[in-house]
Amino acid sequence: MAGFRLPPEEPEVSPQQPPQQVRVAGDLVSDDERSVAADSWSIKSEYGSTLDDDQRHADAAEALSSAANFRANSDYNSDKEEPDPEGMASMLGLQSYWDSAYADELANFREHGHAGEVWFGADVMDVVASWTKSLCISISQGHMLNHVEDLKSEPVEENDKYLSSWSVLDIGTGNGLLLQELSKQGFSDLTGVDYSEDAINLAQSLANRDGFSCIKFLVDDVLDTKLERQFQLVMDKGTLDAIGLHPDGPLKRIMYWDSVSKLVAPGGLLVITSCNSTKDELVHEVSNLSQRRIGVSQEHEIKDEEACREPPFRYLNHVRTYPTFMFGGSEGSRVATVAFLRN
Known part of the structure; x- marks a missing residue:
């Protein structure tokens, strides 16, 4: 389901195609946000077998916050200036996240024959x-x-x-x-x-x-x-x-x-x-x-x-x-x- 990932082959996507959205825990979350959440898990995997959890979580949070700075404020339905990294990471624990992810991968398979993510x-x-x-x-x-x-x-x-x-x-x-x-x-x-x-x-x-x-x-x-x-x-x-x-x-x-x-x-x-x-x-x-x-x-x-x-x-x-x-x-x-x- 998750961990170290090999990036999937890039599908041919029209530049005019608007970003899809899925509903997660009452908020609309774009594909970009879902990608950042997935990346946070990969970041955790770099420290996943050390005993220093504080360092591992701090680095993941820092990377998430840095990535968030590249996104417009309108991407978020929040009063905060930046999204909560822990909240972003928790998306990977929700079924709605995986339903959306595998809907994309199934469509990609049917169109291009790609198997999708190779977790770990x-x-x-x-x-x-x-x-x-x-x-x-x-x-x-x-x-x-x-x-x-x-x-x-x-x-x-x-x-x-x-x-x-x-x-x-x-x-x-x-x-x-x-x-x-x-x-x-x-x-x-x-x-x-x-x-x-x-x-x-x-x-x-x-x-x-x-x-x-x-x-x-x-x-x-x-x-x-x-x-x-x-x-x-x-x-x-x-x-x-x-x-x-x-x-x-x-x-x-x-x-x-x-x-x-x-x-x-x-x-x-x-x-x-x-x-x-x-x-x-x-x-x-x-x-x-x-x-x-x-x-x-x-x-x-x-x-x-x-x-x-x-x-x-x-x-x-x-x-x-x-x-x-x-x-x-x-x-x-x-x-x-x-x-x-x-x-």
């Missing part, structure tokens, strides 16, 4: 797909390796045997390109969901064009899922990031964890790729789920408090091959991919 970049997507494949094969073989990258290559036929039993769900699938990569790796039971109908239409169109008829796509909101099935592997590439940018982000994140804990089968995997949270931050968030569950059980006088003490997930592994850098005395990478095991 193609290189990261390739790493996520191949690393997840190795992790699933390792688990299927009864191994729990600390360094998945150390796995020895298996014949393709052996890989297919191991991976055919893994049912896969991609939440916030967007254009569905991650599922295409997982299909290339040997996974065959693949489902993608997104709350944007145009995202699903785009993903289905791309899958049909590229010969991935095995992938199923459904319109579904992970925070209010209608899925009644559990999956051995649930993938999240940027969806938790977007949820965290909603104006009610903290509450939405609680809803997220409650929902995915029901979607991942016992003993299954949840693989999260994020540009706004570090590996340690994600692990810490999961470890705190048990405390929140205890509080809920006490509030509602649930007797089986012991069952609430165990968090639904535990940390299993993370990608170690992303480039790292030093910032603020801490070493980190710009993207974090972490696997959690469903208890």
